[in-house]
Amino acid sequence: MSIKRSLLSIPSRLGVLAFLFLMVLGTQVFAAHPDVPDDESAISAGKALFNSNCRTCHKLDQRATGPALRGVTERRSLEWAGKFIKNSQALIASGDAQAVAIYEEWNKLAMPSHEFLSDDDVMNLLAYIEYGDKAEAQVAGGDGEGSGGGGGGSGVPSEYLTIILAVLVIVLLLILIVLGLIISVLTKYLNSQNLEEDDKEFVNQKFDLGKILKSDAFVIIVTALVIALVAKTAIDGLYSVGIQQGYAPKQPIAFSHALHAGQYEIECQYCHTGVEIGKSANIPSANICMNCHTHIQNVGGKDGISPEIQKIYDAYDNNRPIEWVRVHNLPDLSYFNHAQHVAVGGIECQTCHGPIEEMEVVYQHSSLTMGWCIDCHRQTDIKSNGNAYYDKLVQLHSESKGSLKVKDIGGLECAKCHY
């Protein structure tokens, strides 16, 4: 076997190994109860049920507010699982040892009852729990990596640019040294020749720094440079007036989006109810917090009531609203509508708000300047598919080149935002 051939075979071997590894992993970890259906329809029906009822507190393969669920049919009997899902409190009250153990383990956090689920629903749910979205963890990991790469811009990462720059500087310095050496060698050589007086003077002229510093050209260049620098600093400074990019005020409650949106993957719309229907996305009212926090009184399995969660209770009990500090402050002269962008335009929250699911404290990710708005309107395609409102515009635009962008339908006009 030549060196070349052996090198080529390595990836395929690795691939085989990885495949085998995954197979083993899959079969070993998830050994579901044989009665749990594994057909696609059951899994997808179960997924819908899971997303609407369980997802807020449970994950398949990770502990969240409640335990990781995959493999539950191996750990428990089907009958027991059904009872627990439908009414866990009743099961606990009946003194079932396993149920009580779970109750104790999770800080006496009761799971709401789901009596409305039929037996079939429960089986579908279990089908999804056992067989659904197996690659979830891997996919999520991939996603994280992708967004990290996206943040740095396209192509070459910024560290490489610095290295390249440093190398260039070194090369230029070397060239300078070599040139100096060449000059001295040439001077020596010319001096050894028989030169005329003028030429001699030229060859042996001294490098006069003072003269250069006093020369008009130098003064003008330096003055111009200084003025340009000062002007640029001043203009940059002025442009930044009123821009609060990075603004991360302390909030009355140390609410973490990283926990709620990131770790628990609660949909943004669950709390920000207005985002698809109106101008305001809505800061959630305390009663929305209470949907979950009636049950969840502390974080990370600690005992008692968390002081931060206590603040919600105080607000709710005393009917005193929580005074959040506004992070994103558009000036009053501009009209921005969330529904237009999210419901109609299909823009992701993260496009403007940044990696909100990673923020412990929310900060203003984008500059929110008019230039920033306009740039996006120039580049973004209209989401015209399936929206009859745009039919005529699409038809008219089809004759010209390029896709239909926001700017093509008046997205840069003043009275779209200012009135």
Added chain:
Amino acid sequence: MKEIKKTYWKGVEELTNDPAFIKNADREFPELPTQEENTPSRRDFLKLMGFSLAAASLAACEAPVRKAIPYVNKPVDIDPSIPNYYASTYNIGGDYASIVVKTREGRPIKIDGNGISPTTQGGTSAQVEASVLSLYDKQRLSGPMANGESKDWDAFDRELAGKFASASSITIVTNTILSPTTEKAIAKFADKYANVNVVTYDPSSNYGILKAADVSYGVKGIPTYHFDKAKTIVSFGADFLGTWISPIEFSKDYAQTRKISKERPEMSRHYQFESNLSLTGANADYRTPIKASKSGLAVLALYNALAKKAGASTFTAPAVEVEHLDKAANELWANRGASLVVSGSNDPNVQVVVNAINDLLGNNGKTVDFSRPSYFRKGDDAAMNKFVVDLKAGRIDAVVFHECNPAYDFAKGEEIADNISKAKLTVSTNDTLNETASLVQYVAPTHHFLESWNDYSPRLGEYSLAQPTISPLFNTRQAPESFLVWAGESMTYYELLQEEWKAHFAKQDVIADFQTFWDSSLHNGVVEEAFTPVSLSELNGLEQAASAVAKAYKSDNAGTELIVYKKIGVGTGVMANNPWLQEMSDPISKATWDNYLTVSQKWANENGLRMVEGATRKAKLTVGDKSLTVPVLVQPGQAEGTVGLAIGYGRTKAGRVANGVGVNAYELLTTGGDFVNFDITDGVTVELTSDTYSIAQTQTHQTYMGREFVVQESTLGAYKEDAFAGRYRPEIYKDGKFVKPSKVSLWKGHKYSQHHWGLAIDMNSCVGCGACTIACQVENNVAVVGKQEVLNRREMAWIRVDRYYSSDADVKDLKGLEIASENPEVTFQPMMCQHCNNAPCETVCPVAATTHSSEGLNQMTYNRCIGTRYCANNCPYKVRRFNWFKYHDNKDFSVVNVAQNDDMGKMVLNPDVTVRARGVIEKCSMCVQRIQAGKLTAKREGRPVRDGEINVACAVACPTDALVFGDMNDAESRVSKLLKIQENELEAIKEVGEERAYHVLEEINVSPNVWYFTKIRNKDKSEA
């Protein structure tokens, strides 16, 4: 094409080309008031301090911390930024409108008409539109008061109940109560206490009609009028389009008879015989100014003329010469059963004769229906007079003033105020400490109507509901609820209301359970029910009435006569503390912030008064033993020998806005013959004094610099022959032929690929009521600037209704001038930004703050505007307004501009529209916020915009549907069909097929997106 030779003018100074008028007209902006000398001006200060201030503030600048405060428990129906709409009812006194209230985050911010209502049919009036601001009036009482001290309700009620129990009789004084359930609550109160007596009066009384209906037919109520079914309308001083009984309803009906097209070139003919030039008179085809002392005889003469034709017996009466009366009689007779005669007189005898005329003409049951009475006015002047007598005599033991203010707005108000202390117990349910409430012992302030539950019955078989659209702002309690509490009832008014409505539920068989019925009734706002028409007796009382009229009226009264009228804005003065209504320019006089004595041009000439640009003199007006000093306004069309004065002004305890504005005309009213007489024909003298005065009139502001053909009009006869009649069609010579101006253009033109918004305005149906101007003010946060700034020609209205007088008389000599202003024709033209496709404003803006949109709108970007005002200079329509001051959060404007200054007033602001800063231009945006919202709804639902779902505030408010807004690129839209747009191409310049449609100043080819339809007068052709 017939040559148009009419002269149009807005004010007499324009007609006479007064130097002062020319000086102001030549300037786009009036001269600034001169600075005081030698004192450093504000500008100097800024010049000195400007830079250092800017530098210091920039260095220290850090954005303020702003809070975002969500609900604790978000109500299910309320989503921030999404408006909710609730059907409800506007009712003040007997003025009624079925409405839809727009609320944002629980605050009512706009009132629209309810299209389901058979009465108001979706129309509103200036007062209805403005009433939402009165809700946020800080002058309202914040809780009950006993003897000048605040009390809590429990202690207040306990104390009061004891007093009621010990009273030997209780009189409840009220304006018309339109609510059956409120009447029920009062009945429960009457059951509890001894001798409870209800006295009803109305500040603008229609007792004459009520009494006449009773005398003639034995009917208790005002008949239902059907102006839509009348081909000939004759009105003796009834301002039915402006202020008479139910003007929204009448305007809607009347407008149906004024909409003409080539397919239906028919319209009603309208005669008006009146002394003051009213809004209705301004719309009449034939208007005859007559003295009030003659009007009764004119009615009788009309009866006699018709009786002759009918072969009935006539009555002897002094002969009167009234122009057009015979002509009117002939046409009424020709249109028997499809004609209508009404009178604004409060004299029951005159109204009996009017009933007889309609009876002769067979109009009963057709255009005037006594068998279905309406209840807008129930005031009994005789009973109220008796109350005043009893009060003076000390016979009134206890009195409750239920939401009324007779010390101010009854003819004998002064006597009531002086003698009120003779009653042992005095109570008021007014929501402010007004002229009456400030004199009583106990005030139990009621809710604003937008905070109340209620029901109303505008006429037999028709009901409407009112529901609260906001929690009570103050510690007030709805008056009927107070009556229930005092009656010792344990039920709330809401419970009583539902109980009463179970009877309505029982009368229908469409909905099976009460809750559903209740919910659907609340949702719709109105309910119609089967009813049994009231049976009428044979016509009675004509002989007595006719002889009384013949005796009481004179054909040759030499003395001056005073006709007291109601202005469309301030009305009876109940809402006088509303700055929007105070600054609304009167449709006829164009005056703001005042009432004044209207005099004829002849009187002014005789007395040497020249009125220029609002500068006038005061006169001493004496009626009997009372006299007032009041500014004089020369009013074209004022009948010779008469003067007019409006009620509703001269409030002393209305609040900061209205106190001291104008004079109180109620004081001058007389109550001879048991009815309140608004036409005072005896003992009136007017003496001009040397005191000068300025009336803030807007009539000559924003003129067109003598450009012609702004108003284009014709007569029905000419229109039938040629649909282009009255049109000016300018043509330009180009390449050997004459072409339309639009074919010659400097501009490249726009393309509108999706929408092309346009507005069509029918000048034939516009009656000039001005509801649109207030609707625009509410919708677009337009500032109120106050009287002085109006005098400085700086009013901010985005839409104005230009009122033109016209006549074909020769205006060169004084005689001609007198004739011209004696009885001119009147044309109304709503004027707002024309959204030109070749906009002259856009080309001159140095910073591109005003630009054109891809939907045909001329956009104004406030944050870009630097205030050069070039655009306003270059606007041929004079519709751009400059913010000379910061009108919001400025103590100098806090009294007048309450909606932008005090914390409660600000709740009325439309959150979707910027409040403009100082130094920028603003103008009509064609309600771009509504366009954007409508488009978003369509996009979210994935469908094209439906015609009608986006509408501008002025068009929604219009009680005659004169304004039609829509997408001219949509061939199916109402505006496209109305204009007969030939091809709905993407081109900005549309080819319009409708002959009557024209552009104002078409010859300058700015190509507006607002079209006007020629005004057609139903005159005989020769009289054009």
